[in-house]
Amino acid sequence: MPIPDIHLYTASTMNGWKPVIFLEEAEVEYELTYIDFGKKEQKSEWYMRLNPNGRIPTIVDRSNDDFVVFESGAILWYLAEKYQKFLPTDEKARSQALQWLMFQMSGIGPMMGQAMYFQRIAAPKGNEDPYAIERYVNESRRLLEVLDKQLVGNAYLLGDDFTIVDMAMYPWARSYPWAKVSVGGLDNLNAWLNRIDARPATQKAVTIPKPFPAFFGNGDEAASQAENASRF
The missing domain is CATH 3.40.30.10 (Glutaredoxin)
Structure with missing residues (x-):
């Protein structure tokens, strides 16, 4: 082989x-x-x-x-x-893809990551910081609202086609339960999450190298929190 x-x-x-x-x-x-x-x-x-x-x-x-x-x-x-897959070929559309990819890298990832860190790692270790938690949870919610607006009339973040922008955004946005960020009222975002939840290849991917279902709101939350905290 x-x-x-x-x-x-x-x-x-x-x-x-x-x-x-x-x-x-x-x-x-x-x-x-x-x-x-x-x-x-x-x-x-x-x-x-x-x-x-x-x-x-x-x-x-x-x-x-x-x-x-x-x-x-x-x-x-x-x-x-x-x-030559999952990326627009049109010059302007490629620029839009890069913009939204940077939005994930500079916004969604860091803010939700900090919301997770202060609630799932720092707090259980006795370093609870309510101000930091409120800041990062609120900012994560605001950024998810930006995604919700982008998804008005769109199946995926750039339109009708699934792209690397969706791939970058999905694991973070889908982990809103782990970040303890509400997605209530974000109908377009929730429809997009459901759409990607139904993609077999993506769902296989998030079990590799091994699944961590608590990130997505399933499984034993307390045990998963302890396992996750032990990494740090």
């Missing part, structure tokens, strides 16, 4: 699932190496030679002189260009 072009290093996190979603949706063969946070593999010398930031995910493209790409948004863009 030939060795796949793409070697993916990742873990079961919102950012970690993004390239998995692309590869599963595009039906691209890939090799996967699970990065174990409990063993701090993301900070190991060998891994940081690939990703100097010591974060996941990272890919190595064997078909392109072992070219390394890190940062989840950059990985999605690279894969979309490589395989």
Whole structure:
């Protein structure tokens, strides 16, 4: 059996699932190496030679002189260009895709990530900060409202077609229960979430390397919170 072009290093996190979603949706063969946070593999010398930031995910493209790409948004863009899938070809539409991808990277991800951190990690460790929690939960809600407006009349974030923008946004927006952010009244957002919930390839992707159903409002919340906190 030939060795796949793409070697993916990742873990079961919102950012970690993004390239998995692309590869599963595009039906691209890939090799996967699970990065174990409990063993701090993301900070190991060998891994940081690939990703100097010591974060996941990272890919190595064997078909392109072992070219390394890190940062989840950059990985999605690279894969979309490589395989000519899930990215508009029109110049203006590609710019819109980049704008919304940056919106996820600079807004949705960091704000919801901080909402999760202060509630799911800091507070259980005895460092509860009500001001920080309120700030990040409220800002996460505001950003989800922006998505809801963008989805008026659209099946997906850029229109009728599922793109890397949806792939980037979905794991974060879908994890609103873990961030304890309400999506009540956001009908367009909820319809979009339901639409992607029904995509078999994406749903397979969020079980790789392993599922973490509590992120999406299922499973044993207390046990999952303890497991998640133990990573840090």
